[in-house]
Amino acid sequence: MRVRTVSRAGLAAAMREVWADPSRRPYVEEGLAYVPVRDGYEADLDLPERRPYEGRSFQMVGDTAVLHGPRPTDEEVAAILAWRSPACVLYLGGIDGVRRLPSTEVLYGEPHPVCHHENGFRYWLNPAEVMFAQGNLEERRLMGRVVAPGERVADMFAGIGYFTVPMASAGAKVHAMEINPVSFGYLQRNVHENRLEERVRPENDDCRDLLDGVYDRVVMGHFDAPDFFPAALAHAEAGTVIHLHALGDATAAARAAAEGAGFAAEVTTRKVKKYGPHIWHVVHDVVLS
Numbered sequence: 001m002r003v004r005t006v007s008r009a010g011l012a013a014a015m016r017e018v019w020a021d022p023s024r025r026p027y028v029e030e031g032l033a034y035v036p037v038r039d040g041y042e043a044d045l046d047l048p049e050r051r052p053y054e055g056r057s058f059q060m061v062g063d064t065a066v067l068h069g070p071r072p073t074d075e076e077v078a079a080i081l082a083w084r085s086p087a088c089v090l091y092l093g094g095i096d097g098v099r100r101l102p103s104t105e106v107l108y109g110e111p112h113p114v115c116h117h118e119n120g121f122r123y124w125l126n127p128a129e130v131m132f133a134q135g136n137l138e139e140r141r142l143m144g145r146v147v148a149p150g151e152r153v154a155d156m157f158a159g160i161g162y163f164t165v166p167m168a169s170a171g172a173k174v175h176a177m178e179i180n181p182v183s184f185g186y187l188q189r190n191v192h193e194n195r196l197e198e199r200v201r202p203e204n205d206d207c208r209d210l211l212d213g214v215y216d217r218v219v220m221g222h223f224d225a226p227d228f229f230p231a232a233l234a235h236a237e238a239g240t241v242i243h244l245h246a247l248g249d250a251t252a253a254a255r256a257a258a259e260g261a262g263f264a265a266e267v268t269t270r271k272v273k274k275y276g277p278h279i280w281h282v283v284h285d286v287v288l289s
Ligand SMILES: C[S@@+](CC[C@H](N)C(=O)[O-])C[C@H]1O[C@@H](n2cnc3c(N)ncnc32)[C@H](O)[C@@H]1O
Pocket: 098, 099, 100, 132, 133, 136, 156, 157, 158, 159, 160, 162, 163, 177, 178, 179, 180, 183, 205, 206, 207, 208, 221, 222, 223
């Protein structure tokens, strides 16, 4: 690959130059950036073609590479640094407790707040402090599509706003509840960054104490959601739709709880992602009548 060498700090400006080839990826190493050059322009170097990345999978959240699964080796981290030049590499050993806090090991760089772009929205978060579930991407898109303008929505486990933002952007009035003050700070910031202040009411406490009035739709994006289902039912009416997340099938319990609260429930189920051997993260769409 024919390249010109610039400082890493000068990479963005160099990529805007007429000689830079935007169809190819620049290569960054130790403070230097190697910028691919278009045919007909002079190059400093002719680098050997890079082989495609064949290392272990990772997720880019903003400029931070996040790894799950077994602890990565030094060689695996080096391969990621050479391939994507992330500012930081984090190993997420697991997600702990009811607040879904990541247990994190820093493998490179300094953890910091990043801006992650998804479906046209901007999400600020520090991946070392709060979780970002990549597997829920389709579910986040779906919530933005199913909601109607003006709907009263409760997002009982709002996190940093992955469901709240697309739903409010589609015109819903969202009551977004989050118990963890760190996540709540990002939720507020993301509502502001996406210019949705007029449609979102963020509150920082236990959702069971915050539910208020009657909702057309309730999003329950937490694996313990079935335990909170009776609280949601107390703020529902005929026609309310509840998106109940669960690990494994909670249909029978949801139906029984709905009937106990005086509703009939039509339940449809979709799989979100595999969580463990024979265990699926599912969402039950519960329509009350
Ligand atoms: C699975 S995470 C974020 C979910 C987010 N909707 C997503 O798609 O990734 C669940 C969130 O629920 C919050 N949470 C847990 N218990 C809560 C409660 N009782 N009331 C409000 N928020 C709660 C946690 O702090 C966490 O941020």
